[in-house]
Amino acid sequence: MPRAIPRKVARCFVVAVPLMFLLFPFPLHAQQAPTLGPADLNDRLAPYVPTPMMVVEEMLNLAQVDRCDRVYDLGSGDGRIVIMAAQKFGAEAVGVELDDRLASESEARIVELGLEKRAKILHANMYEIDLRRATVVTLYLLTSVNERLKPILEKSLRKGARVVCHDFKVPGWEAENTVDVVSDSGVSHTLYLYVRN
Numbered sequence: 001m002p003r004a005i006p007r008k009v010a011r012c013f014v015v016a017v018p019l020m021f022l023l024f025p026f027p028l029h030a031q032q033a034p035t036l037g038p039a040d041l042n043d044r045l046a047p048y049v050p051t052p053m054m055v056v057e058e059m060l061n062l063a064q065v066d067r068c069d070r071v072y073d074l075g076s077g078d079g080r081i082v083i084m085a086a087q088k089f090g091a092e093a094v095g096v097e098l099d100d101r102l103a104s105e106s107e108a109r110i111v112e113l114g115l116e117k118r119a120k121i122l123h124a125n126m127y128e129i130d131l132r133r134a135t136v137v138t139l140y141l142l143t144s145v146n147e148r149l150k151p152i153l154e155k156s157l158r159k160g161a162r163v164v165c166h167d168f169k170v171p172g173w174e175a176e177n178t179v180d181v182v183s184d185s186g187v188s189h190t191l192y193l194y195v196r197n
Contacts, residue, residue, distance in 0.1 A: 048077055048102070051140055051166055052183040055191070056081050057088070062179055062193050063136045063162040065089040072096065072134040074126040074141065074149070079106025079119075081138050086110075086119035091136070095121040096129050131156035140166040147171045153196075163194040170194060 051059070059081065065071060067090040073081040076095025083106075085093035097103040103123035110119045122129065127149070131137065134157060139146060150170055153163060163170065169192055177193040 048099070049140075050077055050080065052185070052187075052189070053080065053084075054183055055166065055181050055189050056084050058179065058181045059138055059164045059166060059191055060085055060089055060136075062177065062191055063138070063164045065091050065136055067091060069135045070094070070133050071136040071138065072129070072131060073138045074129070075139070076106060076121060077102055077140075079109055079121055082106070082119050082121065083110060083113065083115065085136075086115045087113065091118070093119045094134075095119075096124055096126045097121055098123070098125060127152065132158070135161050137161070137163045138166070139163065139168070139170075141168060143168045143171060157196045159196055161196045163196070165192040165194070166190075 060071070063069075063071075065085055069085075069089075069091040071082070071085040071089075071091045071093040073079075073085075073093070073095045076082055076097045079095050079097075079102075082093040082095040085091045095103075095106060097106065100123065103121050107121040110116060110121065131153065137153065137157070139149070141149070146165060146168055147170070150172065153170075157163070163173075167190055169175070173194050175192040176195045179191045179193075181189045181191060183189060
């Protein structure tokens, strides 16, 4: 018969575990995204977790990106989606990134690769970006953030524009297609394709 946990130890456990989740609301390996500039938007967008490269490619394949497209990646991180969209798919690509360091480093990488004519990074608040020229929007953000973006996307995106979400849906939208991808590390990812009508 297993030994009972002493009452004092049990009390410490009950207090310590919830406290741990308050201190670390996101996975410990993930960096937290910066807060937004305006006071009324002063909240976290999502932890910064780079999308595996094979998932990036599958996102762009799912949206059927080609040379005629203008791809916007909201919360572009290190710029990998923007760079692949321009370099491999020939699209015009724009990344929107709030973090100073990530925006600067990804812009430098674009220059290093000679992609300035087809790709750029906007160091900006994604809620304030004009998306009327976008034909494809890629998102790897929390569901709550996608929900806040939804009215902006509905207002701005033209008919036929595609939105590809990595792991987190846009609440209230019906996906045109859903694809499961297993990365090289064996982690399963779900992609959602939405088409504006």
